[in-house]
Amino acid sequence: MLFFGFLIIGGITPILDKYVPLSQLIMNEILVFAVLAMSLDILMGYTGLASLGHAAYFGVSSYACAIVMTKTSWVTSFAAYTWAQNNGLGIIFLLVIAIVVALFFAAFFGLLAIRATDVYFLMITLSLAMVVWGLAYRWSAVTEGDNGINVPGRPSLFGINLDDDYNFYFFTLAVFLICFSIMYLFVNSPFGKSLVGIRESEERMKMLGYNTWLHKYIAFIVAGIFSGIAGFLWTLFNLFVSPPDLELITSAEALFMVALGGPATLLGPFIGASIIKILQQFVSIYVERWPLILGAIYILTIMISRLYKVEGILGIFSKIRNSSKEMEK
């Protein structure tokens, strides 16, 4: 159902673009960050592990793609890439790179982080992400440090030119829909349900015989992989990667998108991503100090949701639905 909903929104946007300029580009950005937010939601909403370092996999994959595309001196990777490009598969090659890199980092970091709970998990994921950021910032030989990496253009997919923003939008939409479908199947599978069980009560799950550590670890890696896919999309969309992509700010934004839209759903992070990105576009036109406003929005939203005990925007809807059901009784 949701799938068709997304399909419709995705389809309408190009039409909307004719009336409201740039809406296609904004939607493109929303889709990229929606994948990121949804991936975090798998970890945070469904498994109950809030991570402050999710942008690490996002950033690592984006950098990986950018590096493969630009560092011609790294002969082997570039040769492989060129071969792939010549066969129309350039972009798929990048996607594979992104997934592999994200998987590697998530697997490694997950080993270190999963043992912790709650606050410590938060801090550990934060620190690991900061280390990755530090690498991006300082290891100029590889990452160009503060300057970031400019990506010359998007490789084509089977001959379709993706440099055209219009075409690329549909590519992003396609990837988004595929990711969404996979994530949907994942969270509704028995494995996904067991993750929710772990969130509710890990002790109980352990007593039932589940290997909770392994479950959490797999969830961590899966979330990391999708985060990496988002990073791949981001590099191609933005054509530029830089250290802020990996910074605490990006991780916090992802966290906020999930919290704002409604954790433990897949639609919630999408809503959260949309709101944040749209606000970012419009507010920064009028006001210089966007981070300040963003901070105030964080605080406001959290205070409101705690005062009225709702879990994000979708939480408001479910509360209304629940209370009307109660009234019917």
Next chain:
Amino acid sequence: MFSAEKMIILTYSSFAYAALLFLLASGLSLIFGVMRIVNLAHAAFFLLSGYIALEFYNIIYGTVSLIPRLVQIVSWAVVYFLWKFMSQTISKGKSALILILIYIAAEIISLTLWGFPIYEKLFFVKIPVKAVDKLNIWMLIGALIFTITVISLAGFFVERVFLRTLGQDTIAQVLVTIGFAFILQDGSLYMWGGDNYFFNLPTMLSGSFTIQGLTFETFRLFLFIVALVVALALYFCIERTRLGAIMRATVDDPEMARGIGINTNIVSMSIFAIGTSLAAIGGVVGASFLGVYPGLDFEILPYAFAVVIIGGMGSLGGALVGSILVGLIENFATAFFPELNYFALFAPMAIILAVKPTGLFGKG
């Protein structure tokens, strides 16, 4: 490359850096240990105190007037007292919301009618500060007192109004403190501009002394002494005084503490204020060492977290050991392979995380 002299000098500057880190991390650790709050705005308070010190010096020098700042303080005070007054009848949350809505409406009016946002004149006033040439030790002490007062008031405000309501909800705490970090950081950028400010050290403390032919900077010794004094003061306060006992009681069992008659609210507020004051001390003293510039907080936050992760949350001894370790690693790594110095922090952190996730002396 590995000369003994270089080692000694590196160790010396490591301890100075460790001192700074200790001032920053101890507050973080204290706030967490006592209140179980991960204060992500901690480094932002650090940064803010540097800027406040800068403004203090400017005011003393007369390059800047106190009046716009007074207007700002009065505006915030008015808002706070309005809120308190309203919360006597309406609930606190609702009165806060109403005030915010009024503010947004006023902003919209102001922007459309007069073309400038209210916050520029009332709440976040821009002050053109200049770099300061000569400092003396009394100005430094004055700045310390002034900044600590301001920052602890800010700390009281944040804890009372926002963090108190959130209780133990980790994600909410994280997002709210990050929100404050953004506001403080961007507010600082706005109020004082994006230039980097570096101070000249107070004349009494600048310069160096030589032992056995090796030169050591005096200021680093000063940093170390300050941190040592603070560490000892904290230790005695927490372990040996009645006040400390009250604090520890509130941590261990808030319900029982309330039962005995301890006002846990005031204790929490005070701890948060003390924690941020520690960051303030670090900020003022460290400003002479590191300078003040936007982005300083995000640069130093990972180190503060590394200290707390390695040393353990909630443990003063852990913060001490952690900051020394991190100081040493940072200095030596930067000396030998500067491009990977963040990475050099990673190894010990990873080891600690793999073996004991709560840190060396962590209180779990």
